[in-house]
Amino acid sequence: MLLVLVRRLGNVIPTLLAVIALVFLLFSVLPGSFISGMNEDGRSVIDPAVMERMRKEMGLDDPLYERFAKYVGKLATGDLGTSFRTREPVTKLIAVRVWPSLKLVFAAMAFAILVGVTLGFLAALKPGSLIDTVSMVTAISGLSLSQFWFGLMLMYLFALTLNWLPSFGYGDGGLRNLILPAIALGVGPMALLARTTRAAVLDVLNADFVRTARSKGMSERLVVKWHVLRNALVLVVTIVGLQFGSLMGQAVVVEKLFAWPGVGSLMVDSVFQRDMPAVQGCILMIVLFFLLINTLVDLAYVVIDPRIRYG
Amino acid sequence: MRKLLSLTAVAMIAFGGVAAAQETPRKGGTIRMTAPYAASFGSLDPHTTPRAQDDIVNKALQRTLYNWDSKEGKLVLELAKSVTPSEDGLTYTYKLRDDAYFHNGRKMTADDIIWSYTRIMDGSKGYPAARYVRIIKGAVDVEKGQAKEISGLKKIDDFTLEMTLTDRVDPGYSFFVGSTAILPKEEVEKGNYANNPVGLGPFKFKEHLPGSRVVAERFDKFYKPGKPYADKLEVLIMAEAAARDVAFRNKEIDTSILGPAQYVAYREDPQLKNGILEVAEMFTRAVTFNHSYKPFADKRVRQAINHAIDTDLIIKRLVKDKAYRAVSWLPISATAFDKSAKPYAFDPDKAKKLLAEAGYPNGFEFELTTSQNESWGLPIVEAIIPMLAKVGIKVKPKLVEVTVLTDIAMKGEHQAYIGSNLTGPDSLTTMRCYYSKTPRTACNYTGYSNPAFDKLFEDAASSIDPAKRNDLLRQANNLIYDEAPIWFFNYNKAVLAYQPWIHGLQANPTEITHQYPEDIWVDAKSPAR
Numbered sequence: 001m002l003l004v005l006v007r008r009l010g011n012v013i014p015t016l017l018a019v020i021a022l023v024f025l026l027f028s029v030l031p032g033s034f035i036s037g038m039n040e041d042g043r044s045v046i047d048p049a050v051m052e053r054m055r056k057e058m059g060l061d062d063p064l065y066e067r068f069a070k071y072v073g074k075l076a077t078g079d080l081g082t083s084f085r086t087r088e089p090v091t092k093l094i095a096v097r098v099w100p101s102l103k104l105v106f107a108a109m110a111f112a113i114l115v116g117v118t119l120g121f122l123a124a125l126k127p128g129s130l131i132d133t134v135s136m137v138t139a140i141s142g143l144s145l146s147q148f149w150f151g152l153m154l155m156y157l158f159a160l161t162l163n164w165l166p167s168f169g170y171g172d173g174g175l176r177n178l179i180l181p182a183i184a185l186g187v188g189p190m191a192l193l194a195r196t197t198r199a200a201v202l203d204v205l206n207a208d209f210v211r212t213a214r215s216k217g218m219s220e221r222l223v224v225k226w227h228v229l230r231n232a233l234v235l236v237v238t239i240v241g242l243q244f245g246s247l248m249g250q251a252v253v254v255e256k257l258f259a260w261p262g263v264g265s266l267m268v269d270s271v272f273q274r275d276m277p278a279v280q281g282c283i284l285m286i287v288l289f290f291l292l293i294n295t296l297v298d299l300a301y302v303v304i305d306p307r308i309r310y311g
Numbered sequence: 312m313r314k315l316l317s318l319t320a321v322a323m324i325a326f327g328g329v330a331a332a333q334e335t336p337r338k339g340g341t342i343r344m345t346a347p348y349a350a351s352f353g354s355l356d357p358h359t360t361p362r363a364q365d366d367i368v369n370k371a372l373q374r375t376l377y378n379w380d381s382k383e384g385k386l387v388l389e390l391a392k393s394v395t396p397s398e399d400g401l402t403y404t405y406k407l408r409d410d411a412y413f414h415n416g417r418k419m420t421a422d423d424i425i426w427s428y429t430r431i432m433d434g435s436k437g438y439p440a441a442r443y444v445r446i447i448k449g450a451v452d453v454e455k456g457q458a459k460e461i462s463g464l465k466k467i468d469d470f471t472l473e474m475t476l477t478d479r480v481d482p483g484y485s486f487f488v489g490s491t492a493i494l495p496k497e498e499v500e501k502g503n504y505a506n507n508p509v510g511l512g513p514f515k516f517k518e519h520l521p522g523s524r525v526v527a528e529r530f531d532k533f534y535k536p537g538k539p540y541a542d543k544l545e546v547l548i549m550a551e552a553a554a555r556d557v558a559f560r561n562k563e564i565d566t567s568i569l570g571p572a573q574y575v576a577y578r579e580d581p582q583l584k585n586g587i588l589e590v591a592e593m594f595t596r597a598v599t600f601n602h603s604y605k606p607f608a609d610k611r612v613r614q615a616i617n618h619a620i621d622t623d624l625i626i627k628r629l630v631k632d633k634a635y636r637a638v639s640w641l642p643i644s645a646t647a648f649d650k651s652a653k654p655y656a657f658d659p660d661k662a663k664k665l666l667a668e669a670g671y672p673n674g675f676e677f678e679l680t681t682s683q684n685e686s687w688g689l690p691i692v693e694a695i696i697p698m699l700a701k702v703g704i705k706v707k708p709k710l711v712e713v714t715v716l717t718d719i720a721m722k723g724e725h726q727a728y729i730g731s732n733l734t735g736p737d738s739l740t741t742m743r744c745y746y747s748k749t750p751r752t753a754c755n756y757t758g759y760s761n762p763a764f765d766k767l768f769e770d771a772a773s774s775i776d777p778a779k780r781n782d783l784l785r786q787a788n789n790l791i792y793d794e795a796p797i798w799f800f801n802y803n804k805a806v807l808a809y810q811p812w813i814h815g816l817q818a819n820p821t822e823i824t825h826q827y828p829e830d831i832w833v834d835a836k837s838p839a840r
Contacts, residue, residue: 260523261351
């Protein structure tokens with residue numbers, strides 16, 4: 001187990017470096033700059049002399065390799081740089097966004113697991129039944145829905161029509177403001193989990209060891225509990241891990257729609273305004289989260305299925 | 312006639328706003344405004360940001376030397392009681408307010424103004440407002456690091472300030488801009504100002520949840536007696552128009568800026584149509600021709616394009632009437648705007664004739680750079696293409712991200728581009744974009760050069776008499792309209808939807824989301840707690 005952890009952590013550094021280099025390169029070929037981004041649809045005017053000073057202050061005229069070397073050097077000391085836009089340390093900028101993001105991602109995943117796994121499981125136990133059809137229609141719809149459209153529909157239904165929940169914002173950080181964005185974000189993983197669970201459970205239900213258990217006279221409830229659930233769980237956990245890890249990056253649309261103050265909305269705003277240090281910081285945060293969740297999933301395999309060994 | 316009716320409508324709406332404000336204001340309650348231009352605020356330190364989004368908050372927390380009076384359509388003194396210009400029009404002596412307090416309880420003095428403007432000119436920082444302060448004598452020396460103090464700013468006593476300018480310009484146009492706010496030195500020097508802004512505004516900072524909202528509370532020592540009315544002000548970030556629409560209909564916000572599609576829906580809704588504030592903002596939307604591209608060097612070609620496009624049809628069908636037809640570079644609310652100006656008639660035959668005279672009987676081809684913007688981007692270009700094709704001009708659209716447009720325009724990499732241009736409130740600054748000595752990087756994106764225009768502009772710039780200056784600028788503006796360095800499209804009609812319980816909103820043509828919140832009040836019907 002410790003070896004797995006060490007190996008995984010060993011992979012983190014080169015992965016991060018590759019991501020940083022890629023983002024740096026992409027931003028260097030992307031047209032537009034932070035200063036032109038300040039124009040805000042023609043609503044602001046920046047003086048050319050000021051622009052020059054700002055470019056100099058921000059080091060935007062330095063060669064790319066020099067900027068990259070400086071950035072990596074700072075990164076090694078835990079310094080993510082200073083945001084062009086706010087002139088504050090990026091670490092500070094991200095720190096206030098992490099908790100709302102984590103809250104949203106965890107809530108979305110909880111919704112996805114609860115609804116998706118339940119639907120998939122029920123569908124697999126009664127294939128071809130009404131519940132199977134309903135579950136799979138829900139799953140396919142969930143996979144096809146755009147987060148933006150679905151989020152808007154949730155707003156219309158639960159805020160405007162039923163008046164049960166607020167339509168946007170962070171409020172006091174409580175559950176009322178969290179429900180709608182979490183469902184909008186969780187509907188995709190929920191659908192995928194429903195389909196995966198159904199397929200995994202069906203696979204296991206037809207396995208020889210399940211048939212053997214049944215022929216020994218074991219009750220269906222015990223068969224499901226002891227043999228089916230645990231074996232189907234390996235595939236489900238893989239999907240949960242992958243979805244969980246990528247959810248923070250996927251939250252961009254939902255965060256913007258619901259005015260949720262997470263890392264995703266910070267990143268999209270920073271991209272549009274070419275605030276490169278902030279974009280780098282956000283991407284690093286999202287990649288780190290992805291790698292962390294995947295490492296945890298690898299460790300979870302060993303616990304769920306003792307046959308799995310990492311040599 | 313149509314324009315006259317539009318102007319009357321603007322005036323009536325503005326008057327309506329005044330009438331509403333004349334009811335007895337209620338004390339207390341919460342104002343819930345929206346910040347629609349981005350998913351976050353850039354900074355709450357006003358000196359560091361030129362963004363319209365950030366200025367929405369600044370209007371509540373901060374104060375500048377001048378304000379824009381939307382009712383009168385002019386600049387007014389805010390932090391000074393009176394001002395006396397010298398005979399040569401270069402020195403202004405301000406008698407400052409002696410009742411303006413910062414939120415930390417300290418009284419504002421002339422030192423604060425001097426310190427704030429000097430800070431802005433710190434050349435090592437590149438503060439965006441330097442362009443405004445640069446009009447003060449000696450400010451550039453500070454910017455270049457050649458002086459520590461701005462020689463043109465002199466403290467006579469705590470509440471008297473003398474300001475000497477480099478040129479005969481109205482300092483009000485520079486010092487009403489939010490990024491020239493007066494800040495307390497001691498609070499800025501603590502080093503955490505952007506997270507704990509202390510200003511002179513009617514509301515004091517309470518909370519900033521980045522990416523979500525700014526909350527401010529009434530400042531009891533604000534210098535205008537009885538104001539502000541509301542106890543609390545929330546500025547809620549809502550960058551998505553569809554989400555804003557739901558929140559507005561659900562009564563979760565008090566104001567919402569509308570796009571063309573929502574404007575139509577709100578006008579047709581029997582309840583919502585009563586809460587719409589409209590104003591002709593100081594933005595001129597246009598296709599800017601690069602005159603270094605050979606066909607555009609000829610005035611007749613540019614005029615031909617203005618005749619070949621059915622501008623009224625595009626405004627009606629695509630912009631859903633959420634715009635006023637542009638009849639010059641200066642917008643309707645500009646002091647030098649010529650009310651008798653007539654738009655180019657839609658006349659394809661005349662366009663063909665002009666093209667033939669210019670040596671392009673079979674037309675020509677050009678690349679038109681555009682963004683995705685619904686009001687002045689790709690949808691408009693798509694409508695222009697067939698209209699210009701009818702007179703033989705082939706348009707090749709080139710789609711770029713909106714943030715890239717300015718870069719392209721400054722480098723002169725365009726043959727033509729469509730965009731929105733800030734054209735106010737200072738007519739002199741606005742007209743400078745066609746002065747031949749103005750570089751392309753400083754807004755002469757057409758590369759326009761005309762000695763007749765230069766003469767009018769220089770005479771206007773050196774004139775002390777405001778009436779004479781206005782007249783010269785009006786002539787310059789009319790000359791530009793005839794010369795057609797751009798396709799004159801429209802002036803933005805900014806539309807703010809508001810709830811029936813909110814009163815005192817201002818039809819601000821410089822930016823409708825910029826409201827002075829001390830004049831706003833909410834009645835007892837407001838659902839906000």
